Structure formats: C-alpha cells, structure tokens
Amino acid sequence: MASVEFKNVTKSFGEFKAVADVSFDIGDGEFVCLLGPSGCGKTTSLRMMAGLETPTSGQIFIGGQEVTHLHPKDRNIAMVFQDYALYPHMNLADNIAYPLKVRGEAVAARHGRAKEVADVLKIGHLMDRLPSQISGGQQQRTSLARALVYPAKVYLFDEPLSNLDAKLRLEARGFLNHLQRDMGMTAVYVTHDQAEAMALATRIAVMDHGHIVQFASPIEIYRRPATTFVANFVGNPPMNLVEAEGAQVDGKLALKAEGLTIAGLAMTDAIGKALATSNKLTLGVRPEHLGIAQTGAANTITAPLFANENMGPESLVTLDRGDSARVTARIFTDDHLDLSQVVTLGFSAEHVHLFDSTGKRIPALGE
Amino acid sequence: MKLTIPAFVGRIAFSALAALIGAIFALPLLWFLFAPFNARAELGLALPDPWTLNNFVTVFGNSYAVQALWNSFIQAAGGVILVGAAATLAAYALSRSSIPGKSAVTYILLLFSSVVSGSAAMVPIFLIISAAGLMDTHIAVILTFAGGLLPTAMFILRDFIDSIPKSYEESAMVAGASPVQAFFDVALPVIRPGIVVVVVWAFVNIWGSFLIPFILLRSDSNMPASVAIYSFYSEAGTPIVTLLAAYSLIYSLPVIALYLFVSWKFGFRFFGGIKA
Ligand SMILES: Nc1ncnc2c1ncn2[C@@H]1O[C@H](COP(=O)(O)OP(=O)(O)OP(=O)(O)O)[C@@H](O)[C@H]1O
C-alpha cells in the first residue's frame, strides 16, 4: 500500500485541458472517490496514475517515488476497467491469473491463487468458462479478482459498477466497502454516482471541468459544500438552490425571492463581505431538511405543487417556482399527504446554506 | 393463404427464370467436376463413361506439372507469411500509436497498391527486379506480391484492430506486462481471426495469379501452376482438354481445402468486445 500525490498536474489534448493544474495528496490506506459529471477529467486523472496517459506538465508520486514517466508495468498498481477488459480467448482461471503469469509464477501456483480469490468472490465454480459465457455481474467480479490477485501499491477503479443493474450494484458496493475495511487498501475510485462516492469513500474529490472543486470527507461535503456546483451534485436529490436578493436590515440578513418568507438571519462578517460585492446570494436547503409548514410562517417557501412521488418510507414533494426553478422536499411520513395546489415548505435557520454571487460558500457562524 | 392466379403465374415464371440463371452458372462447375474423370473429355458437358483416373495419372507423371504445383505452394506460402506478419505489425502500430497523419499513410499506400499489382506497373517492376538481380527467383514473385497486397491487408487489419478495445492491452500492461508481452499474450490472439481472413485472401490472390510470375520467371523449374497450365496445349496450340481438366481440379483443391479448414477452425467469426 502506498500514498499517491499529484503536483500541479495538467493534461491537455491539443488546446483542450482535460485536467488543469490539479494537486492533491492521497494518504496510505485511503479510499478516495473522484466524483464529477461526464467529461470533467476523472478517467484522465486515473489513467495518469496508471501510466496509460502522460501528464502534459506536473509530477505524480506513488509511495513517495516519482512515477510521472514510468511505464504502467513498473508501477505495481492494479486497475479495474469500466468495460472489464477481460481477455476473450482466456478462461476465467487464466484471466485472473494473468498478472501472476507475467510475474513469472508457475502454472499450478498461479491457478491456485486465482482460485482462492475467485472463491472469495463466488466465481470459483466458473473457472473453465470464457468471459463471454458468464453474466455481467460475474464478469465484473472476474475483473475485480484479476486486480486483487496480486499485492498492488494502489488500486484504481474506473466506474466498475456502472454496467451492473441496480441490485448487483448495491451488492458489489457493499463488497468493495467490506474489502476496503478488510485490506486497508489505497484506492482511487472514479464514479459519477454521488451515492456510490458517499458510501465508499474516506474522502471525495469533486471535479468540474478539469479542476478539483472540493476535496474532503463525505460528511464534510454533505454538510459544507464548497460551491453551488458541489451542493447541486451531492445529495439524493441534491440540495435545493434558491436565488435571492440579500440586504442588511436592522443588523440582520434579509433575503427576498418569489414565494420565500424568511426571518432575519444572523449577519456575519463573511456575509457582509459578500454583500459588498453583490447582493445576489443563493440560499441552499437540503430536501431532507424541508417539511410541510403553515403558509405565511417564517422560513418557508410557497409555490404550486409540481409532483408528489411516493417512495415508500418517504415522499418526494416538488414545487415549481416558475422558470423551472424547482424545490424538492423529502418528507418522511407514513401518512398519506393530501396536498392542495399550492404548498408551503418550511425549514429551520440552522439548515440554511448561503453562497455568494460567484457560487462560493459563505461560511456559517463558527465554520 | 391463397395465391391469386396472376401471382401464382408470376411466381412460376420467377422460379423458372432463377432456375435457368442458376443452371447457366452451374454448367461450367459441372464440367469442372465431370471432365477430369472422363478419358475422352471435350469442351462440351458429358457424363464420364466410364469414370477413370487416367487423366490424373498422366498429370502426376508429368514432372513439370508436379513441380509447378510445388512452386505455387512456395510462392503463395512465402507471400502469405510475409504479408501476414508485416501487415499485422504495421496495422497494429497504425491502430495503436498516435503518429500524426497515420491514416493518410494508409490511404496513400492503398491507392498505390492497386497500381503495383496491376499491369500498368509491370515494366517498372520488371526493371527493379532485374536490377536487383532477382530475375527468375521465387523471392522476386514473393516480394512483388507482398508489395501489392500489403496495403490492402494493412487496411483490413487496421480496421479490425481499431474495433478492438485498447483496454485489453492496457489492462495487461497495468498488470505488469511489457508492450511486447501484451501484444503476444492479449492482442495477437484477439486479432487472429482478422489475420486469418487476410492470410486466406492473400493466399487465394497469389495462388491464382498469372501475370506476375509469367513475367518475372524464366525457367520452367520455377513456374507456378497458374502458368504451367499452358503446358497442356498441343504443338498446334489446341488445349489437351483431358489433362487441363484434371490439372485444374488439382490446382483448385488447396484453395477449397483452405476455406474449409479456416471455417472449421475459426468459423470466420470474430471475438469482438464482450457485451455487458
Ligand atoms: N484521447 C483524447 N483526445 C482528446 N480528448 C480527450 C481524450 N481523452 C479524453 N478527452 C477529453 O477530455 C475530457 C475528460 O475526459 P475523461 O475521459 O477524463 O472524462 P470523465 O470525467 O472520465 O467522463 P465520464 O464520466 O464520461 O467517463 C473530455 O472532455 C474528453 O472529451
């Protein structure tokens, strides 16, 4: 196991910067998720760690050793590919044992080890099959087995669960989590599924347009998203963002927006600074912090009902504030909600997030 | 479903026409199957009476004819090995590397290849081969065919390799394989069906070609079968049909055998990527 470090790494394809001046440090034994929308440079970052892509500038270190221009075979890493990349002409035993074969292990020894790993992953009975003769979930576990069959310094995963159906995906996610606890492996895991990242990661790096926007623990990212982008990306459903005009009234912050009633929020120096540049602020409230409230009460949003989806233990109530600005609440109740055309959702002041006109988080009191 | 009378008549007419066309194409094939076993074969179609192997005995008694088959084999095998190996390596490099302008290279080569093996280039090829001192050698024929067939072979194979995900070799290299190991362990077995197609195509091309060996070879002992067939003409220039028929059948057997072998062994079917 080893640490991974990026120092000012940039990767350009022609004029286009897929990864732009990225620096981070992944500690020994950490499980880091690279999270972000399609095309933000996650795979490119991962491939640079693997040595399949060379940075345009910057340095990469694995276990303190510089590997920026080292061939993949000399890095001693393991990688699970999104398309699994199982060799179609080899049976499962040979597929899983391949890394041991190139390391010069004898046939009996490497097949023995492959069987051990396969048994743990419950594919031990399929060792004679070709990859085309097993199911998608079994292929996924085979590619996992091939990565786990030898001791690597770092384990890289590129959306390994994205081709699985919902149930298998949950199962595999649980297994990966268990594996991480068991082995204490250093892992970098690419995904654009925020739930996967929250469930697996010790830390999450949220990427956007080749930059890392926030690199923090899942709970930190959930509680204190650094930008509206992160707030809008993490959470299920993501945080509601309401654009409002802010002003200081009687030493308190007043926010004005269509359908929004809000009692004076505590002023801070940070809010004062933000208001000095622009009075356009963004109010953020997570769906799970919203509940049905009395119309006209303090800290509420009122708007026509757009959708009311019953999810079993909870309901998703969505209001339409016009111009497709929607607000969604996750309401935990067993009662059947009888919602009229116009609904009022309430929240408490402690759950309010504020962002300035550039989308940056305004730290709350005591942050 | 009941057919109306006009539709019924139309069907009969169509079937009759199709049968007629089929028969026209089948007649030479039938001749090709019957004539070798007929001691009095002529250009007309006739059932052998009696069936005999005498024609074959005469052919195998003709040392020149047998030597020619062997020469055909040497030239085809040599050409196929050269084309197969060179096209595989070149196509792999063209597909996997990031050389700028690599597709232009392929297209230009492809354009010129039709010239090289065509009759327009016969004079320059003759001059080059004779300047290289390779006149009347198997090597001359092998090299000329390799030059003519390589670009198309490269083109077919590059297309095939392009369709194979890079992640096969990438996963091998991440697992610790060198690029050469990744090529032989992982890429080559996956590309093999494509190589087989190219090899069969090249073999058929060389085996059946007349002009190039006819021009580049002088001595009877180097001529391939395609040229040797000319020896079954009488002094007066009329074909000796019995021998010609028997020899033609022998001459076409390797190609048929190759197709059967390949479709049995590989089924002309590609692995492709794995579907999830
Ligand atoms: N070989 C390449 N040549 C040119 N552009 C590339 C190349 N590889 C990636 N890119 C571009 O770089 C950007 C980042 O690509 P990357 O594959 O890292 O995205 P990603 O975050 O993994 O997205 P996804 O979630 O869709 O897999 C994309 O805009 C992509 O078009």
Ligand SMILES: [Mg+2]
């Ligand atoms: Mg990707």
